[in-house]
Amino acid sequence: KIPTTIEEKKLSTVKTVPSQASPVHAQAPPKWSFHKRVLPPNLTALNSPNGKKIFAESLSAGNLEAYFPLSEQFLTQSDPAYCGVATLAMVLNALSIDPNVRWKGGRRWFDEDVLLSSGSTKEQCCMTKEYVLKYGITMDEFVQMARCFGAKVDIRRPKDADTTNIASIIPGEYPIEVFRKEVELYSRNS
Numbered sequence: 001k002i003p004t005t006i007e008e009k010k011l012s013t014v015k016t017v018p019s020q021a022s023p024v025h026a027q028a029p030p031k032w033s034f035h036k037r038v039l040p041p042n043l044t045a046l047n048s049p050n051g052k053k054i055f056a057e058s059l060s061a062g063n064l065e066a067y068f069p070l071s072e073q074f075l076t077q078s079d080p081a082y083c084g085v086a087t088l089a090m091v092l093n094a095l096s097i098d099p100n101v102r103w104k105g106g107r108r109w110f111d112e113d114v115l116l117s118s119g120s121t122k123e124q125c126c127m128t129k130e131y132v133l134k135y136g137i138t139m140d141e142f143v144q145m146a147r148c149f150g151a152k153v154d155i156r157r158p159k160d161a162d163t164t165n166i167a168s169i170i171p172g173e174y175p176i177e178v179f180r181k182e183v184e185l186y187s188r189n190s
Helices: 006-013 049-060 067-071 080-094 112-116 129-135 139-148 163-168 176-188
Strands: none
Touching (some): 080 129
16 A cells, blocks of 8 residues: 555654564564654653753752652663563662672673573572563562562552551651661661
């Protein structure tokens, strides 16, 4: 079929790169594609005027301390199924946890491949690339993988929240200093 609309012409010019992924992803390329998703209207883009205003207000109120160590470790997931794994790599690097596995050259650093490497000394307790590519990871698996690499993790779900101590979950009533001390205590004493 010859493309007739501008949108069809754009899509017809998109080149498909041969997949280097595992056999799980070895399928025919879709007939459609998109460059990026549009943010739903009920959300505020960080780079919008309102997003910048909210960021500045949060920064001046001292509520963005966790943002900076995380932003220094920013990692774009290399596969849609890797959202949890890429997030965990960022968190572990921001906490300065040593993977005790070489990343590149002599550097020891977390990325998706280090977390999912079959050569990792942690392979007995973590997921394989094939599993994560097929299923992604659940929150419980995220916690398991974090613990596998030495992080002390305390998972709290909304249904388990202690409503008698509501001050600990209201923003502004739970100082960032307390959060930092807890993260430091849990991550350094492993």
